Amino acid sequence: MSGKRKPDLKVIIMGDFAVGKTSLVCRYIEDVFKKHDTTIGAAFFLKQWGPYNVAVWDTAGDERYTGLSQFYCRNAGAAILAYDVTNPQSFESLWARFMPLIESATENCLKVVVGTKIDLLENDKRDITVEEGRKLAQELNEGLDLSKLEGDPYFETSSKNGANVKEVFEYMFQYCLPLTGQQKQKYSSVKKDIVDLYETDSNSPRAKKACC
Amino acid sequence: MSMKAFELVPAIERGKLTSDKFKAQIESIDVCGKNLYIGTSDCFIFHYCIEERNQAGKIAFHSEKQGHKYLGLKKPIVQIKAASALNRIIVLCDNTVTLLNMFDLEPVFSGAKIKGVVNFSVNDNPIRSNPFSVEVCVALKKKQLQIYTITEDRIVHVKDLPLPEPAIITGIDEHYVCAALNTQYCMIEVETAFIQDLFPYDNENTNPMVKKVTKEEFLLSGPSALGMFVTSAGISQRPPMQWSDNLIAVSCVQPYIVAMNDEFITIHSILDQQQKQAIPFQGGVFMDDFEGRLFIASAREIYSLVPVAFEKQIEALLYDKRVAEALELAENAHKTGMTKDKFMKIYKRIQQQAGFIEFSQQHFDEAQKLFLNGEVDVREIICLYPDLMPSGSNFTRSSPPLHEIPSISILVRNNDSVMETYKSFLRSFLEDVRNTKQSVGLKQEIDVALLKLYAENNSAELIPLLVSDTSCELADCVEYLERYQRHHALALLHKYHGENEKALHIWTRLVNGEIQDKSFQGLEFVVEFLANLNDHELVWKYLDWVLEKNEEFGVQILTQRPANEVQSERLRPDAVIDYLHRFPLAVVTYLEYLVFQKKLEKEKYHTHLAVLYLDKVLSLTKNHGSKKEDVDIARCKLRHMLQMSNLYRVQLILGKTKETEMHAECAILYGKLEEHDKALRILVHKLKDFGAAENYCLVNSQGKEASYRKRLFHILLSVYLDPSYETKDNLVAPAMSLLNSNVADFDTVKVLQLLPDTWSVSLLSQFLSRSLRKSMNKSRLARIETMMARGENLHVKQTCIELQQEPVILNDDRNCGVCSRALTDPTFIRYPNSVVTHVHCAKNKYVCPVTGKLFSTRPS
Numbered sequence A: 001m002s003g004k005r006k007p008d009l010k011v012i013i014m015g016d017f018a019v020g021k022t023s024l025v026c027r028y029i030e031d032v033f034k035k036h037d038t039t040i041g042a043a044f045f046l047k048q049w050g051p052y053n054v055a056v057w058d059t060a061g062d063e064r065y066t067g068l069s070q071f072y073c074r075n076a077g078a079a080i081l082a083y084d085v086t087n088p089q090s091f092e093s094l095w096a097r098f099m100p101l102i103e104s105a106t107e108n109c110l111k112v113v114v115g116t117k118i119d120l121l122e123n124d125k126r127d128i129t130v131e132e133g134r135k136l137a138q139e140l141n142e143g144l145d146l147s148k149l150e151g152d153p154y155f156e157t158s159s160k161n162g163a164n165v166k167e168v169f170e171y172m173f174q175y176c177l178p179l180t181g182q183q184k185q186k187y188s189s190v191k192k193d194i195v196d197l198y199e200t201d202s203n204s205p206r207a208k209k210a211c212c
Numbered sequence B: 001m002s003m004k005a006f007e008l009v010p011a012i013e014r015g016k017l018t019s020d021k022f023k024a025q026i027e028s029i030d031v032c033g034k035n036l037y038i039g040t041s042d043c044f045i046f047h048y049c050i051e052e053r054n055q056a057g058k059i060a061f062h063s064e065k066q067g068h069k070y071l072g073l074k075k076p077i078v079q080i081k082a083a084s085a086l087n088r089i090i091v092l093c094d095n096t097v098t099l100l101n102m103f104d105l106e107p108v109f110s111g112a113k114i115k116g117v118v119n120f121s122v123n124d125n126p127i128r129s130n131p132f133s134v135e136v137c138v139a140l141k142k143k144q145l146q147i148y149t150i151t152e153d154r155i156v157h158v159k160d161l162p163l164p165e166p167a168i169i170t171g172i173d174e175h176y177v178c179a180a181l182n183t184q185y186c187m188i189e190v191e192t193a194f195i196q197d198l199f200p201y202d203n204e205n206t207n208p209m210v211k212k213v214t215k216e217e218f219l220l221s222g223p224s225a226l227g228m229f230v231t232s233a234g235i236s237q238r239p240p241m242q243w244s245d246n247l248i249a250v251s252c253v254q255p256y257i258v259a260m261n262d263e264f265i266t267i268h269s270i271l272d273q274q275q276k277q278a279i280p281f282q283g284g285v286f287m288d289d290f291e292g293r294l295f296i297a298s299a300r301e302i303y304s305l306v307p308v309a310f311e312k313q314i315e316a317l318l319y320d321k322r323v324a325e326a327l328e329l330a331e332n333a334h335k336t337g338m339t340k341d342k343f344m345k346i347y348k349r350i351q352q353q354a355g356f357i358e359f360s361q362q363h364f365d366e367a368q369k370l371f372l373n374g375e376v377d378v379r380e381i382i383c384l385y386p387d388l389m390p391s392g393s394n395f396t397r398s399s400p401p402l403h404e405i406p407s408i409s410i411l412v413r414n415n416d417s418v419m420e421t422y423k424s425f426l427r428s429f430l431e432d433v434r435n436t437k438q439s440v441g442l443k444q445e446i447d448v449a450l451l452k453l454y455a456e457n458n459s460a461e462l463i464p465l466l467v468s469d470t471s472c473e474l475a476d477c478v479e480y481l482e483r484y485q486r487h488h489a490l491a492l493l494h495k496y497h498g499e500n501e502k503a504l505h506i507w508t509r510l511v512n513g514e515i516q517d518k519s520f521q522g523l524e525f526v527v528e529f530l531a532n533l534n535d536h537e538l539v540w541k542y543l544d545w546v547l548e549k550n551e552e553f554g555v556q557i558l559t560q561r562p563a564n565e566v567q568s569e570r571l572r573p574d575a576v577i578d579y580l581h582r583f584p585l586a587v588v589t590y591l592e593y594l595v596f597q598k599k600l601e602k603e604k605y606h607t608h609l610a611v612l613y614l615d616k617v618l619s620l621t622k623n624h625g626s627k628k629e630d631v632d633i634a635r636c637k638l639r640h641m642l643q644m645s646n647l648y649r650v651q652l653i654l655g656k657t658k659e660t661e662m663h664a665e666c667a668i669l670y671g672k673l674e675e676h677d678k679a680l681r682i683l684v685h686k687l688k689d690f691g692a693a694e695n696y697c698l699v700n701s702q703g704k705e706a707s708y709r710k711r712l713f714h715i716l717l718s719v720y721l722d723p724s725y726e727t728k729d730n731l732v733a734p735a736m737s738l739l740n741s742n743v744a745d746f747d748t749v750k751v752l753q754l755l756p757d758t759w760s761v762s763l764l765s766q767f768l769s770r771s772l773r774k775s776m777n778k779s780r781l782a783r784i785e786t787m788m789a790r791g792e793n794l795h796v797k798q799t800c801i802e803l804q805q806e807p808v809i810l811n812d813d814r815n816c817g818v819c820s821r822a823l824t825d826p827t828f829i830r831y832p833n834s835v836v837t838h839v840h841c842a843k844n845k846y847v848c849p850v851t852g853k854l855f856s857t858r859p860s
């Protein structure tokens, strides 16, 4: 649902059908792994990040929605490009199908490559190595200054057990809407739906990189 | 999904159109105020006047045909749009936009028109707002949009907006146009003609649609029957909406989106994008919203989709147990312009209904919150539980009913543990409610229910409930408490209702161990109760029983009575004392209470108590086994009594003590008889306690004049110096210390006469010099007093002389200062300020009756 206030950042999640995009958002927002219907078109979530509102758009991977995906990409500050680590085809789709889509829709967008369902990997049977993933991530973000961030925009996650999920989102948020350590502490100690009436407006700076 | 947000109502009575010689199909309609325009497939325009009527809560329309017009082209009327400010309707037919008079449907005189038009849209929020003009956007057959301003009879071209391909549908709001082109949607900024591509669509499977929903936000029909929200910035702020295939039209009536396909009208919430209602409707050809009202046309009928009163919608939701949705809807309902009071009343009832739904599903926290906020009548809840209502209650459930729960027993179906959870819910709910305004007037029901719940569970709260301010009635509570053997509680209930005898009956049985109850505190409790009971007959009845059980406790019933109690014959001290003779301990305690605490000054009690004390001492001393401390304590009490009181019969006590070794007591008694010589001899010779002797003199002279004290000390001195006593030499020392003592007081002359001649002056020097100083001081003081008295005497005399110096002359002219009559009597009054009055006119000799001047009351 759209609030009165425009979100400060738009984040979009793309990737092939059934790679686990919805599960990833669901794990992050609600911290559960549950059955859900196939995403139709797109779905939308709002998340509080410090003083900011972040809109997270989960798109449908289905080919027939490709036209819409580009529309939903518009003005995204960051994108998760998700592939299923047990399905090499879905990795290829990232640069073959989704990369051009993002490039055409929005500029200077942080692209985070995420390998999902890491819990399904049996020890050394992997088709895509960590290096390959990392390399793709670096290529996709050429021209962006990622020096302030820790590590490459590459993650391997499991929505089933929650591994690495929070890290993905916080990595993106921290890049687009950096918070000081002090701010992080302040907002993590307060429950997210409590409004601080004493906070002055000047304390909630506008987004550096507003999405819309 | 049985929510009923809308209802389909014929806008033009069924069959009316056909009878009005309406032959072809409806192509388009427009509604403006009461005017309804219909464009047909055979180029007719019909004008109706419709009126909405509320008949017994149901909306119905009444319509009347105003006229019709044939445009003479045999082509369908594609679009009609009334512009009431201009008194015109804008009509699109045969790719041409023309203007007709709104009432007589005649074309405008100027014949202004736009040709080659595929579709047009009107800007409801134009930037340049001249109230007598309308801004429209037209899509031309060629790759171009045009903006026009339409006035009464002119159509003025404003701007061309070139397009990459021809547009099919347009929507305009403020300065943005959203258009469906052949293969894609785009957003065009009118000012700059900047085109923002939105997304492509497949024109074979998708019927393009552009519907303005909110300010600068459009709803478009996207691929795969998705409803896509797009803002003028070209992005989406809401997730898409899923429609079914073959969409014919969409409309928006906040907060709903209504979609129509060939079979259904579906209603979706714009807030959560969920479908809320589906109404079967076949053969729909047209649907649109006009000023917030929805109209739908099939080939030959026109309907309106009227919102169902929110109460009904909520009812339906509650029926489906969709509590959260119902409450949300209710909360939003106050925006519908109801008065606050009316809203609160309805809202509360909804909360109550919702509460019962949660209650029936064992969602107790939610239920409690709703019951409290909805201020439910607690009886509605209590009466669901078997036997918890007071038996005399004539409560009937609210009608129409708030819920469908016949009773808890039926709800839980013999499941005892569920029954328990329901009971514990009620308990905590009633406890919360008990002291709030929600309990006003219902205390009895609440307390009775709580009592029953507590009794069943044997919970500790039962007793506090009955002790203070309870509204538990006797009727069925007694039976409940008996059934669960809450004896103490039962007794307390009797007590609360003034049935003290019944209460005591239960308590005696508890004390006697005939029945058991852990919450009962035992005999002390009964004693305290009796001590405060003002029914003295009843006290009397149980006194014996308590005393038999425990004398010390028993007597507290008599001694710890409330301070301001009304006296009665029953508890008259004499009667009590007579009665208590069987209980020696009790009688002493009672007499002490009368003498020391109540300070009754009756010889009888004082003597009695003294005798009892004495008996105690005697019996202790007789018994050789008794401990010295006990004897000491007993004697101490006795002495205190003898010394403190002046009312007992001294001779009687003395008769009993004389023969014993109780010298100290004898001394006190002689003192009471003023036989000081005897008393002091005992103290000096028998007890050799000189300190006590000196003290005796002080104590016995208290409150008496100095000479009495002198006499006592003199007696003591003579005892010391009594030559008849063999050990007199040994008493020289105490005699000397007495003489030199600061507290002792003597008549010096008498002392000197008493002292043996043999005593040296040096021995007595201290005493002598002190005595001398004292008498000297006395004589000087006396002289000062004499002189002062003389001075005062002189002063008075002087004043007297001064006052008598002047003569007072009375003659016929001189009248009384008060009554102004002649002074004929030989006596008269003269005030110091020379006012003269009759004797009887002088009310107060210190106040001048004429001037009010106050004269000193003492001789100056």
Ligand SMILES: Nc1nc2c(ncn2[C@@H]2O[C@H](COP(=O)(O)OP(=O)(O)O)[C@@H](O)[C@H]2O)c(=O)[nH]1
Pocket (backbone or CB within 6 Å): A016, A017, A018, A019, A020, A021, A022, A023, A024, A037, A038, A039, A061, A116, A117, A118, A119, A120, A157, A158, A159, A160, A161
């Ligand atoms: N084991 C495992 N299964 C997952 C994970 N993420 C998603 N899935 C499953 O993958 C399927 C597709 O997930 P979904 O989130 O609907 O994919 P989407 O189409 O990309 O949104 C579902 O059956 C999920 O249960 C994961 O991390 N681990």
Ligand SMILES: [Mg+2]
Pocket (backbone or CB within 6 Å): A021, A022, A023, A038, A039, A058, A059, A060, A061
């Ligand atoms: Mg999905």
